[in-house]
Amino acid sequence: MTEQATTMTDLKNLEAQEDIARVGEFARFWRSLFRNPGARIGFVIVVVLVFVSLTAPWISPHEPLKMGVGPKLQPPGAEHLLGTDEFGRDLLSRMIYGARLTLIVGLVAVGISATAGVLVGLVAGYAGSMVENVLMRAIDVLFSFTDFLIALSAVAILGPSLKNAIIAVGIAGIPFYARVVHSAVLVEREKDYFLATEAVGAGHLRLIFNHLLPNVASPLLIIGTLGVATAILNAAGLSFLGLGAQPPSPEWGAMLSAGRQYLTRAPWVATFPGIAIAAVVLGFNLLGDGIREAIDPTQRRQRG
């Protein structure tokens, strides 16, 4: 065979061996995950959230924005399962549509954080020297402010709206992903499979996206899941302050803010959105913790 053909065959062989190793780990991972009771609960909560979000128009008893479908500030009862708010809107319907917003906020924000963060981490870890230094320094500066302060500053610049709140929370999350991916790349970069693939002559892009990226996926999955939880909390916080979703949007944080003034007369208006946020965030936290335990080898060893 020609020299070029040998190189390509070597490359294909190495990549095939990586793929085989990965499939076995996958199956083991799922089994460990579902053995964990917390992870099971978290998984159910997330599935329920997705289900409610997708079927909102069909399962919602009323229009979420329609005023006067019931008397104002009516307590939870047969007619309106969660009661009504100050404009006579059905709370249950608003909560259901709010679930949709919550899911979107969480996923899009994490999408932004992860995409940008992973890119930065990959490039910094792979390139090394000056590039790595500058990038990780920038990340360190961002990191010294907490995610909420960054999100607050970003909304201050962009202006209050749900879209900007999502972008702000997305930007705020970048340092976490950048750091985790950067550390992971530093480790993977020294491993045999990587050095071998590099020696055989794979190009930069191929090395980064075909080899480094899949192998840093596991920590990413963990912080991604936990990240959805923090993103939802941060976005709800911004909306609560009036800097995110604006009325009459049925976003849970905004609903909490609106319900404040009726705390004495109609406490249910402010109670239910809070419970919902807590439940959803709990679900993602439990799931994320479960994933971490299923992946982390130390835990597996101690189990026997």
Next chain:
Amino acid sequence: MGAYITRRILSGALTVLVTTFAVAFLIHFMPGDPVRLLFAMSQTTSAEQIEEMRQELGLDRPWYEQYFMYMDRIVHGDWGTTIRGKQPVLQLLLVRVPNTVILAISALVVALLIGFPLGFYSAYKRGTPLDTIFMTTAILGVSIPHFWLGLMLMYLFAIRLNWLPVAGEGALNLVLPAFTLGLSQAAVIARLTRSSMIDILGQDFVRTARAKGLRETVVLYKHALRSGMVTIVAMLGLLFTYMMGGAVVIENVFAWNGVGRFSVEAIMERDYPVIQGFILMFAIVVVAVSVTMDIIYGMLDPRIKRS
């Protein structure tokens, strides 16, 4: 030790410097014309007047000149005036910053007092039902939005039971906000403490202490506890920063007169000089406290002290 201190201070200074740079050019990132943003002008302002303002503000000069003009003003204490009332921004911020810092520190103390023992004991009783109960509470605590918790606590203690005042200033008014924020963070601290204590309790020096026949209490409190505390002290800077972030929202819930509430109002009103001001102020406070706490930690950790 000296090298460590120098490094931390330089790193902090760099962060503040980068922030001044970002803040100086903030206005160019904001959607809309900078001059209009700064003066909230009506439609009747003519094009010449806008150009005049632009030149007056130096917005047409090259970026390095603009930056130096800005830094010059800042260092001399001129942080601009609010758009509405034309009040000096720096003074307004300085009045409120102590309130926020007091809230953040009080909350941190509450969080440590509740979270650390919880995490410590959970790690010791690992695997028992007690551990499960504590950690379930902790994960719930981490998931509950602190502003909602504040509302619920306010409803319970201030409105229903009337034990505490609803809003305002003064020590009694600090209780609910500090407790709310602290409780939320306690869960975080509990989880952190538990995982680090599990590692510590598994280490050789603990096993040695037990093998020497020391009483369990001595092993726990004299040896394991010390190591556990070191981990937490190392994180104090970061935890304080988290508190500052949380304080912004909590101040809003309890109408606590700190920087947080002021900032949110400014964002709503698009009061640009105040926005510039509070971002910079947050940066300075957060960096100053973090660096100080890191240096204190350096003095406690013998590995750093002796290097």
